[in-house]
Amino acid sequence: MxxxxxxxxxxxxxxxxxxxxxxxxxxxxxxxxxxxxxxxxxxxxxxxxxxxxxxxxxxxxxxxxxxxxxxxxxxxxxxxxxxxxxxxxxxxxxxxxxxxxxxxxxxxxxxxxxxxxxxxxxxxxxxxxxxxxxxxxxxxxxxxxxxxxxxxxxxxxxxxxxxxxxxxxxxxxxxxxxxxxxxxGLEYESPAGGCLLTNVEYGRKVKDLIRADGHLTIDGLRLLRIGRHFRLSPHFKGIVGRNQRENRTLFAHFYQKRRTEGLYLFKALGAPGPLTLGLGNPTADDLRNLAHITSRYSDHPWDTAVTVKILASGKNHRLTTETVTKQQGVLDLEQFRIV
Incomplete structure (x- = not known):
């Protein structure tokens, strides 16, 4: 039996x-x-x-x-x-x-x-x-x-x-x-956080992804575990790396999918700071706002002009820059943060 x-x-x-x-x-x-x-x-x-x-x-x-x-x-x-x-x-x-x-x-x-x-x-x-x-x-x-x-x-x-x-x-x-x-005499795993889907913060990100894209993917769910997440518009979001490990993960995702349209990699030039991954179909305002957010988390001093490099994916890679001012109050991050 x-x-x-x-x-x-x-x-x-x-x-x-x-x-x-x-x-x-x-x-x-x-x-x-x-x-x-x-x-x-x-x-x-x-x-x-x-x-x-x-x-x-x-x-x-x-x-x-x-x-x-x-x-x-x-x-x-x-x-x-x-x-x-x-x-x-x-x-x-x-x-x-x-x-x-x-x-x-x-x-x-x-x-x-x-x-x-x-x-x-x-x-x-x-x-x-x-x-x-x-x-x-x-x-x-x-x-x-x-x-x-x-x-x-x-x-x-x-x-x-x-x-x-x-x-x-x-x-x-x-x-x-x-x-x-x-x-x-059994060794066992002590109770921990349980299923990630029961985590309220992660759950909000999952539901945001369903509302925006209409479906879930394995890559999408894995990305929800890292970074700070911002919904810039119904069809565009950004993920800001919080440390070197997350920056490497975001870069690896961009590099692996670089032939696919709809990915953007942001980096503030001239000082240490995060990589930011943009996903979706942005407007010009979306790109500028995400450049502002990227500069906000960089080590540039306040009230300085920051040049942000933006690399777009696709068959023909496009590299552009956006110059923004890192300034308190210029952009309300909370209106975009997925919470």
Missing amino acids: KALALFSGGLDSLLAIKLIQEAGVEVEAVNFIQPFLAPAEEEKRIAHLQKLLAQLGVKLHVVRLDDEYLRILENPKHGYGKAANPCLDCHIFFLRKAGEMMKELGASFLVTGEVVGQRPKSQYRGAFPKIDAETGLAGLIVRPLSARLLPPTIPEEKGWISLDHCPSIQGRQRKIQLELAAKY
């Missing part, structure tokens, strides 16, 4: 796997990599997940989310939480994908680390039947951490497994999980 577990990297999903192993079931795990991480970060994340699962001798399958997932983020059936987090839609999508993998792997049911009442959008008791019905996997999703609080699943009813040894955890308390981790 084999089961496929959805593995987030957290303690709950690690314990869920261990409890199912104790029921005599072979377990493999799947992690869905969301499209926010740069390739180097993604590689580091996968290595960390594999290290955690090595404690239990469990094989990890990695699924990189693509455009199908982005369409869900753009228009979630069950809506967003406080930010741009369509938690219910995401969870249903992950379960459906895992359900498709079951046959390929020879697994008989799915396992999750969900706990009754732990999260208001997707883990309250009434959400589970809705989730199970929409995935088409009703009865085949086992939640061992709250097993004794939930109706029996098909694996239990058919005698495939017994969950009598499982706890009855509910709510957000972590005492029982920590006791189980100590009992099994």
